[in-house]
Amino acid sequence: MSNPMLHRTLILLAVSFLAIAGCEIDFGSGDSDGELTTDAVLSGDVYEITPDTDVSNITVELEDSNTDTVYDDVTGSSGSFEIIGGFCGTSIVSLYDEDDELVGMFSVNVLPGSDTDVGRLTISSGVVTFEDDIITEFIGDVTENDCDGNVGSLTVEINHDCDTVEVLVTVENSTDVTRDDNDIECEDIDVGDELLIDSVLYVGNSVDAYDIEVIDD
Numbered sequence: 001m002s003n004p005m006l007h008r009t010l011i012l013l014a015v016s017f018l019a020i021a022g023c024e025i026d027f028g029s030g031d032s033d034g035e036l037t038t039d040a041v042l043s044g045d046v047y048e049i050t051p052d053t054d055v056s057n058i059t060v061e062l063e064d065s066n067t068d069t070v071y072d073d074v075t076g077s078s079g080s081f082e083i084i085g086g087f088c089g090t091s092i093v094s095l096y097d098e099d100d101e102l103v104g105m106f107s108v109n110v111l112p113g114s115d116t117d118v119g120r121l122t123i124s125s126g127v128v129t130f131e132d133d134i135i136t137e138f139i140g141d142v143t144e145n146d147c148d149g150n151v152g153s154l155t156v157e158i159n160h161d162c163d164t165v166e167v168l169v170t171v172e173n174s175t176d177v178t179r180d181d182n183d184i185e186c187e188d189i190d191v192g193d194e195l196l197i198d199s200v201l202y203v204g205n206s207v208d209a210y211d212i213e214v215i216d217d
Contacts, residue, residue, distance in 0.1 A: 036113045037113075040116070041114070042110060043118070044081060044119060045120050045121065046058050046060075046081070046123070047131060051125070053103060055078070055079030056078075058081075058096065059074050060072060060075065061093065062085075062093050071087060087162070088111065092105065093106050093107065093108060105126075105128065108134065113139065113160045114138035117135045118130060135200060136199055137196070141156065142192060147189070150171060150187070151173055152187070154171060156195060169197060175210055175212060178212070189212075193214050195214060198210055
């Protein structure tokens with residue numbers, strides 16, 4: 001008879017994955033101190049598991065590194081999952097089959113209050129591979145603008161009840177930047193502006209933005 005705890009331990013020792021890879025989120029309002037309070041969302045699709053394992057009914061557990069609280073969801077028939085909760089920072093995500101045996105795990109940096117989509121995941125003998133960019137959408141306030149025209153970078157602070165972090169946002173010519181539904185250049189963004197940013201998540205608190213909307217100035 002198999003021992004689920006033994007299987008978990010062996011795979012946890014063998015598999016350690018650091019990852020950083022959209023769907024829209026209705027961001028909540030801030031509290032009296034100006035902090036955002038909306039929960040974070042982590043979503044994705046378990047696309048394939050080998051050896052042959054059904055992608056449905058996979059339990060996806062996220063352990064919040066700040067509180068050790070565990071949040072979870074179970075994949076549907078297509079392998080999709082969506083975890084919602086008050087987590088942020090580097091979080092460990094573990095995937096278990098219907099026999100409660102660990103089939104894979106990875107870590108992902110979740111920006112406070114963000115909607116993060118890790119895309120399609122393939123798992124082979126416990127190794128998780130990301131088939132798509134990790135997409136993240138978040139709200140933050142500009143603390144520094146280093147753009148020339150529409151190229152450069154922004155430093156954006158996320159002030160959230162989960163944590164306060166600064167995010168380095170890379171802006172390229174292809175990035176759509178708007179204010180009041182009008183196109184503007186990145187250099188026209190002011191320090192203190194509140195932004196809604198859609199982006200590709202990279203290592204640490206850094207992203208490559210493809211859409212930036214000034215939502216408050």
